[in-house]
Amino acid sequence: GDSVTQMEGPVTLSEEAFLTINCTYTATGYPSLFWYVQYPGEGLQLLLKATKADDKGSNKGFEATYRKETTSFHLEKGSVQVSDSAVYFCALSDQNAGNMLTFGGGTRLMVKP
Amino acid sequence: KAGVTQTPRYLIKTRGQQVTLSCSPISGHRSVSWYQQTPGQGLQFLFEYFSETQRNKGNFPGRFSGRQFSNSRSEMNVSTLELGDSALYLCASSFPPGPSYEQYFGPGTRLTVT
Numbered sequence: 001g002d003s004v005t006q007m008e009g010p011v012t013l014s015e016e017a018f019l020t021i022n023c024t025y026t027a028t029g030y031p032s033l034f035w036y037v038q039y040p041g042e043g044l045q046l047l048l049k050a051t052k053a054d055d056k057g058s059n060k061g062f063e064a065t066y067r068k069e070t071t072s073f074h075l076e077k078g079s080v081q082v083s084d085s086a087v088y089f090c091a092l093s094d095q096n097a098g099n100m101l102t103f104g105g106g107t108r109l110m111v112k113p
Numbered sequence: 114k115a116g117v118t119q120t121p122r123y124l125i126k127t128r129g130q131q132v133t134l135s136c137s138p139i140s141g142h143r144s145v146s147w148y149q150q151t152p153g154q155g156l157q158f159l160f161e162y163f164s165e166t167q168r169n170k171g172n173f174p175g176r177f178s179g180r181q182f183s184n185s186r187s188e189m190n191v192s193t194l195e196l197g198d199s200a201l202y203l204c205a206s207s208f209p210p211g212p213s214y215e216q217y218f219g220p221g222t223r224l225t226v227t
Binding site: 036041042043044045046049089091097098099100101102103104105106 | 117144146148155156157158161163168169171203205207214215216217218219220221
């Protein structure tokens with residue numbers, strides 16, 4: 001079945017540091033890929049998405065590129081802020097599975113001033 | 114536009130009891146999905162409803178059930194609660210169902226089983 005693997009956290013960075021959170025996936029079809037963010041006490045918010053190979057999703061300074069050849073969708077940001085501290089989830093949705101999202105385990109990011 | 118609302122936000126139940134959680138999707142959204150979030154298992158898909166029909170179901174026991182009403186509001190029910198059912202239950206809605214479309218999540222219902 002489909003699966004998503006992302007780097008374990010926590011990831012601790014200083015403000016303005018460069019962020020990379022690795023995400024790789026296994027899927028039988030041609031999935032759409034997503035990054036969601038969860039702030040403390042809240043639900044999930046979609047951060048960015050990509051629906052086909054070589055697409056780049058971007059939002060709020062975050063970006064990720066759909067790499068079919070390496071089955072990866074790594075999240076990057078050039079300069080993190082304290083307000084970016086949250087848990088980040090990589091997810092996929094397979095065209096054969098309706099709306100079902102398969103999530104990675106989540107990566108907690110802590111940004112220190 | 115109001116977001117996805119879930120009620121109640123917090124719930125404490127005793128083993129063996131049953132519980133019903135409610136989700137109101139964004140106005141105009143007809144697809145509702147439910148997820149369970151626990152520290153050990155992460156985020157797991159429970160089921161998805163579209164136009165009052167269950168379209169997809171995750172790998173959960175029959176104690177977990179759901180339904181959707183004609184106004185797209187959805188409820189999920191857990192019978193004979195177990196300690197392991199303690200979790201954050203998240204609901205998500207989207208307008209057309211489909212892997213490319215954004216799903217909007219509610220804040221969740223925190224269920225504690227004692």
